Amino acid sequence: QVHLVESGGELVQAGASLTLSCAGSGSGFSDRAMAWFRQVPGKQREFVAATSASGRSPMYKNSSVRARFTIARDNDKTIMSLQMNNLLPEDTGIYYCAARQGIAPTPRDWEYDYWGQGTQVTVSS
Numbered sequence: 749q750v751h752l753v754e755s756g757g758e759l760v761q762a763g764a765s766l767t768l769s770c771a772g773s774g775s776g777f778s779d780r781a782m783a784w785f786r787q788v789p790g791k792q793r794e795f796v797a798a799t800s801a802s803g804r805s806p807m808y809k810n811s812s813v814r815a816r817f818t819i820a821r822d823n824d825k826t827i828m829s830l831q832m833n834n835l836l837p838e839d840t841g842i843y844y845c846a847a848r849q850g851i852a853p854t855p856r857d858w859e860y861d862y863w864g865q866g867t868q869v870t871v872s873s
Contacts, residue, residue, distance in 0.1 A: 750774040750847050750862040757843060757867030764835050764871070770828040770845030770864060778823035781853040783807075783860060784830045786841040786869075796843070797830060798853035807853045835871045842866040 756768040768784070783798035797819040798807040808814035818831040828845060846860035854860075 750777065750780065752845050752847060752862055752864035754843060754845050754864045754867040757869045759870040759872065760835060762835060762837055762871055762873050765831070765833045766835060766869065767832070768830040768843055768845075768867060768869070770830075772826040772828070772847065777826040777847075778802075779851060780847040780849065780862075781851055782821060782828050782845060782847045783853060783855075784819065784828075785844045785846060785857055786839075787844065787866075788841040793844070793857055795855035795857065798855060799828065800853050801851035805853060807855065809855070832869075835869075837871050837873045840869060840871050842868050 751773045753771045779801050781800050784796040785793050786796050787793040795809050799819045799821055803821045806819050816834045821828040844866045845864045847862040848860045
C-alpha cells in the first residue's frame, strides 16, 4: 500500500515558476514508477509527466511541457517533484501524483494504482 500527498499548488501569474511535491509513504516507493496528471472541471484527467522507479527515464506530455517542466524523485526521501517554469494559463488544474506497480513509466492513468488527493494550480493571465 502507498499513500501519496501532494503540496505546493497555488495561484500564480503567467510566467511564474512553481514546484509541486508528492510525499510518499508505505512500501516499495523506490520500486514504483510515478507520474503527475492534471485535471480541470469538465475535462478528462490528462498526463503531464512520469518517471521510472529509478528516476532515469522521464516522460513528458509534449515538447512544450518538456521545455518548461522537470520531474524528479528522491527515493531516499520518498519524494517526487514537478518543477514548473514559465507557467501558462492552460497549465491551470488540479495536479495529482500517482504511483504504479511497476518500474516503467506510462502516460495511461488506468495503469496507476495509487493516487494522491491533488493540489490546485491556478495560473492567471
